[in-house]
Amino acid sequence: MKVTREKWSKNFSEWFDRVLAEGEFYDYGRYPVKGVGVWMPYGFRLRQNVVSLIRRMLDSTGHEEILLPLLIPQELLSRETQHIKGFESEVFWVTKGGSQELDVKVSLRPTSEVAITYMESLWLNSYKQLPKKYYQIVSVFRYETKATRPMIRLREITTFKEAHTVHETYEDAQKQVEEAISIYSKFFDELGIPYLLSERPEWDRFAGALHTYAFDTLMPDGKVIQIGTAHHLGQNFTKALDFKVQRRDGSLCHPHQTSYGISDRVVAVIISMNGDDHGPIISPKVAPIKVVVVPIPSKDDEEVTKRVFEYSKKVGDMLRESGIESVVDLDPEKTPGEKYYVWELKGVPLRAEVGPKELEKNSIFLKRRDTFQGKSVPLEDVIEAVTETLNSMFLDLRKNAESFLLNNVKYEKDPDKAKSLLSSGGIIEIPWCGDNTCGMKLEEITDARVLGYPLQDRKVNDPCAICGKPAKTVLRVAKTY
Amino acid sequence: MKVTREKWSKNFSEWFDRVLAEGEFYDYGRYPVKGVGVWMPYGFRLRQNVVSLIRRMLDSTGHEEILLPLLIPQELLSRETQHIKGFESEVFWVTKGGSQELDVKVSLRPTSEVAITYMESLWLNSYKQLPKKYYQIVSVFRYETKATRPMIRLREITTFKEAHTVHETYEDAQKQVEEAISIYSKFFDELGIPYLLSERPEWDRFAGALHTYAFDTLMPDGKVIQIGTAHHLGQNFTKALDFKVQRRDGSLCHPHQTSYGISDRVVAVIISMNGDDHGPIISPKVAPIKVVVVPIPSKDDEEVTKRVFEYSKKVGDMLRESGIESVVDLDPEKTPGEKYYVWELKGVPLRAEVGPKELEKNSIFLKRRDTFQGKSVPLEDVIEAVTETLNSMFLDLRKNAESFLLNNVKYEKDPDKAKSLLSSGGIIEIPWCGDNTCGMKLEEITDARVLGYPLQDRKVNDPCAICGKPAKTVLRVAKTY
Numbered sequence: 001m002k003v004t005r006e007k008w009s010k011n012f013s014e015w016f017d018r019v020l021a022e023g024e025f026y027d028y029g030r031y032p033v034k035g036v037g038v039w040m041p042y043g044f045r046l047r048q049n050v051v052s053l054i055r056r057m058l059d060s061t062g063h064e065e066i067l068l069p070l071l072i073p074q075e076l077l078s079r080e081t082q083h084i085k086g087f088e089s090e091v092f093w094v095t096k097g098g099s100q101e102l103d104v105k106v107s108l109r110p111t112s113e114v115a116i117t118y119m120e121s122l123w124l125n126s127y128k129q130l131p132k133k134y135y136q137i138v139s140v141f142r143y144e145t146k147a148t149r150p151m152i153r154l155r156e157i158t159t160f161k162e163a164h165t166v167h168e169t170y171e172d173a174q175k176q177v178e179e180a181i182s183i184y185s186k187f188f189d190e191l192g193i194p195y196l197l198s199e200r201p202e203w204d205r206f207a208g209a210l211h212t213y214a215f216d217t218l219m220p221d222g223k224v225i226q227i228g229t230a231h232h233l234g235q236n237f238t239k240a241l242d243f244k245v246q247r248r249d250g251s252l253c254h255p256h257q258t259s260y261g262i263s264d265r266v267v268a269v270i271i272s273m274n275g276d277d278h279g280p281i282i283s284p285k286v287a288p289i290k291v292v293v294v295p296i297p298s299k300d301d302e303e304v305t306k307r308v309f310e311y312s313k314k315v316g317d318m319l320r321e322s323g324i325e326s327v328v329d330l331d332p333e334k335t336p337g338e339k340y341y342v343w344e345l346k347g348v349p350l351r352a353e354v355g356p357k358e359l360e361k362n363s364i365f366l367k368r369r370d371t372f373q374g375k376s377v378p379l380e381d382v383i384e385a386v387t388e389t390l391n392s393m394f395l396d397l398r399k400n401a402e403s404f405l406l407n408n409v410k411y412e413k414d415p416d417k418a419k420s421l422l423s424s425g426g427i428i429e430i431p432w433c434g435d436n437t438c439g440m441k442l443e444e445i446t447d448a449r450v451l452g453y454p455l456q457d458r459k460v461n462d463p464c465a466i467c468g469k470p471a472k473t474v475l476r477v478a479k480t481y
Numbered sequence: 482m483k484v485t486r487e488k489w490s491k492n493f494s495e496w497f498d499r500v501l502a503e504g505e506f507y508d509y510g511r512y513p514v515k516g517v518g519v520w521m522p523y524g525f526r527l528r529q530n531v532v533s534l535i536r537r538m539l540d541s542t543g544h545e546e547i548l549l550p551l552l553i554p555q556e557l558l559s560r561e562t563q564h565i566k567g568f569e570s571e572v573f574w575v576t577k578g579g580s581q582e583l584d585v586k587v588s589l590r591p592t593s594e595v596a597i598t599y600m601e602s603l604w605l606n607s608y609k610q611l612p613k614k615y616y617q618i619v620s621v622f623r624y625e626t627k628a629t630r631p632m633i634r635l636r637e638i639t640t641f642k643e644a645h646t647v648h649e650t651y652e653d654a655q656k657q658v659e660e661a662i663s664i665y666s667k668f669f670d671e672l673g674i675p676y677l678l679s680e681r682p683e684w685d686r687f688a689g690a691l692h693t694y695a696f697d698t699l700m701p702d703g704k705v706i707q708i709g710t711a712h713h714l715g716q717n718f719t720k721a722l723d724f725k726v727q728r729r730d731g732s733l734c735h736p737h738q739t740s741y742g743i744s745d746r747v748v749a750v751i752i753s754m755n756g757d758d759h760g761p762i763i764s765p766k767v768a769p770i771k772v773v774v775v776p777i778p779s780k781d782d783e784e785v786t787k788r789v790f791e792y793s794k795k796v797g798d799m800l801r802e803s804g805i806e807s808v809v810d811l812d813p814e815k816t817p818g819e820k821y822y823v824w825e826l827k828g829v830p831l832r833a834e835v836g837p838k839e840l841e842k843n844s845i846f847l848k849r850r851d852t853f854q855g856k857s858v859p860l861e862d863v864i865e866a867v868t869e870t871l872n873s874m875f876l877d878l879r880k881n882a883e884s885f886l887l888n889n890v891k892y893e894k895d896p897d898k899a900k901s902l903l904s905s906g907g908i909i910e911i912p913w914c915g916d917n918t919c920g921m922k923l924e925e926i927t928d929a930r931v932l933g934y935p936l937q938d939r940k941v942n943d944p945c946a947i948c949g950k951p952a953k954t955v956l957r958v959a960k961t962y
Contacts, residue, residue, distance in 0.1 A: 096576060
């Protein structure tokens with residue numbers, strides 16, 4: 001089978017919409033509210049696997065899960081000035097209950113920094129309780145006026161995992177940001193998602209943060225997507241809400257905070273980053289179904305066909321008993337080809353083809369979704385072969401995705417050339433003096449978005465692409481989602 | 482230790498509020514929006530155990546989890562006439578996005594029948610796809626004008642597990658209601674929650690349902706609380722949304738639906754139903770912490786105290802290695818008595834006291850939270866003893882709760898006497914002819930709420946308490962939450 005990737009990479013947007021719908025991941029654009037989607041059963045299971053992974057990682061590092069109210073009153077949301085400025089144009093407001101006007105306008109949470117800080121001020125009063133790490137997994141709402149996109153730019157983001165931490169000192173909070181970065185790095189590694197880590201420039205920080213660090217990756221069309229952020233909030237919110245704790249020396253202080261989040265976009269990337277014209281290839285680590293068993297009827301012998309179907313069920317049972325999520329597609333009305341089409345659209349990593357030949361040889365024919373390479377495997381070796389193939393697929397897919405990202409990060413000292421390079425996607429690193437004015441000018445000239453700069457200063461020989469002064473680092477620019 | 486139950490049963494409301502707050506289950510009444518609460522880490526873990534249990538039960542019976550949008554436009558919500566009548570006075574409306582008025586008012590879902598029916602009409606078109614069983618676990622919103630109560634009567638219900646199913650015929654839907662009842666029965670049995678199952682009378686059905694079946698239980702103060710409902714929706718919603726499927730014979734029909742739900746109230750009941758003046762006793766099946774290990778320092782020997790603490794940690798490690806969730810309370814600044822107080826308020830089922838005597842004998846002193854009975858257990862038998870004690874506690878607690886419910890269901894043929902009996906709580910069964918007028922009159926005379934009637938007709942010798950005609954069954958009345 002020929003692997004074709006034209007539609008996937010060249011018509012990505014169309015491909016993505018089709019895969020979400022026909023693969024039955026996510027129903028978008030048909031529910032009668034703009035910018036919201038419906039997680040269908042198969043997509044929900046994928047989402048749930050991702051949620052379980054991050055939950056395990058947070059629980060095992062001392063994070064405690066909580067659940068805060070959806071509604072945040074206007075007064076509370078407005079306490080931190082920078083924060084409300086950043087969000088006020090995109091907040092949904094509830095103004096009525098039944099037929100009554102509400103006394104106070106309440107917002108649908110756009111994020112929860114003020115709400116959690118309010119509760120922390122009731123729960124925490126001493127350094128002895130610190131550090132404290134909370135998280136919740138909830139829907140957040142943004143009244144997006146830009147064009148919305150399924151899972152990527154939404155008015156209801158349904159898988160917002162937000163962590164919020166409290167610390168005695170600035171340095172402790174900085175260490176926590178480092179822990180957050182390390183957790184997210186492992187999380188994306190486990191998912192096989194390559195990333196570039198940048199500190200966002202001052203003019204593009206989270207509203208209310210001192211520092212914003214972001215994980216970005218590349219979509220098949222060459223556009224960059226932000227998949228995770230971590231913020232050092234300093235004392236901005238604790239001062240705004242006058243939340244104080246007693247320090248070791250008995251004095252009172254406003255503690256330091258961090259927050260970090262991931263969203264539905266992680267699922268969007270898992271579906272998108274490995275694929276071809278047949279559909280997505282879901283990473284074996286989180287695929288809801290690892291193997292689909294497809295019986296191939298005999299052309300002329302009904303008795304053999306019957307036995308092939310029985311044998312397929314047996315293969316399915318073996319897989320399930322070993323804890324390998326699998327499906328046996330027994331639909332008598334569909335041809336094997338029609339079945340392949342459906343399961344490829346769902347991105348199931350492995351297919352076990354079972355026909356009269358396999359029945360006779362007591363084997364299966366195991367085919368990889370990514371390469372369409374197949375091999376015959378004796379029945380007694382099935383579990384081992386499936387496990388091994390899933391593992392090598394995971395590594396191969398991750399390697400491919402990493403190469404794709406690395407090959408598309410380029411250095412260019414001339415901003416005009418950078419602009420032209422960006423028309424075919426990717427990330428361009430441009431020498432920069434560190435000055436905001438030069439940074440914003442670079443954004444303007446390249447007609448792209450500044451992602452920020454590497455966490456460690458980069459030695460650059462060329463001067464700043466704008467002012468000609470010595471460059472301190474590189475500034476990364478890209479077309480973004 | 483004396484077990485006192487005055488505050489628990491006589492001052493239940495105060496007891497409940499105190500336990501939620503001091504036991505760190507749920508922060509209520511302090512967040513600046515009325516009728517919403519915050520799940521704190523310990524309460525969240527309890528909630529999560531309950532959610533996992535119902536998820537397992539639904540997944541293993543062919544239910545598929547999905548996630549629908551929070552926002553339902555006014556037009557869609559109004560399609561089914563009875564439904565909107567039942568809910569319109571208590572719906573929250575979003576009318577603004579940023580500074581703009583929205584074109585159409587959208588509601589925060591009060592429940593999801595219309596939204597799911599809308600999606601089903603896009604997803605399902607043939608009897609071959611039926612039966613179909615979906616569920617989701619989400620927040621729902623009710624603009625309650627009555628007094629709100631934590632976990633019991635809320636404006637944001639955060640643990641609304643709603644199932645929605647589709648069937649070819651009325652009878653298939655009726656069978657599904659029976660499956661729902663059987664799943665919920667097992668669910669409550671596993672949680673040790675006794676219940677009374679009633680069909681709600683016509684005037685108290687779910688808005689848009691043909692039949693409503695409800696699980697009720699008794700709180701310690703003798704008031705009844707509804708903990709689960711199952712509805713036969715017939716074709717009400719499929720007709721209202723003109724959702725049709727092709728039948729076996731090729732004709733088109735509006736399919737039949739059911740829906741069934743449970744909520745935060747289940748957690749409220751778990752916290753409330755077994756308790757005393759020290760706090761709640763959480764059912765061992767879902768308790769987030771099964772055992773707390775409390776080291777008891779030596780009065781005069783610091784070296785022994787140090788060894789007691791080491792030994793306690795060893796006990797905690799043993800428990801955890803066997804998969805028994807436990808905590809070792811090593812706080813050096815608190816006395817054992819202070820620790821007991823805290824963990825009793827959290828309802829941890831077992832306490833392992835470990836002092837110099839236990840250190841010397843290589844044992845622990847294991848104390849049950851419900852009876853405060855203790856026994857010495859050699860270290861090598863700890864896992865077995867803990868497991869066995871947790872099991873017998875579960876059975877004892879369930880039996881107690883069952884007796885409490887059974888002892889408080891009484892038969893009374895005189896409505897005035899029923900009214901006076903109801904002043905001390907419980908459920909009264911009154912002979913009834915089956916006529917709505919008589920039923921509503923009974924509700925009026927007893928100044929209580931009709932729960933409904935048993936699913937099987939009850940043979941009653943006395944005539945209807947209102948009209949004197951032959952009684953068909955009994956009507957259950959109670960003071961309710």
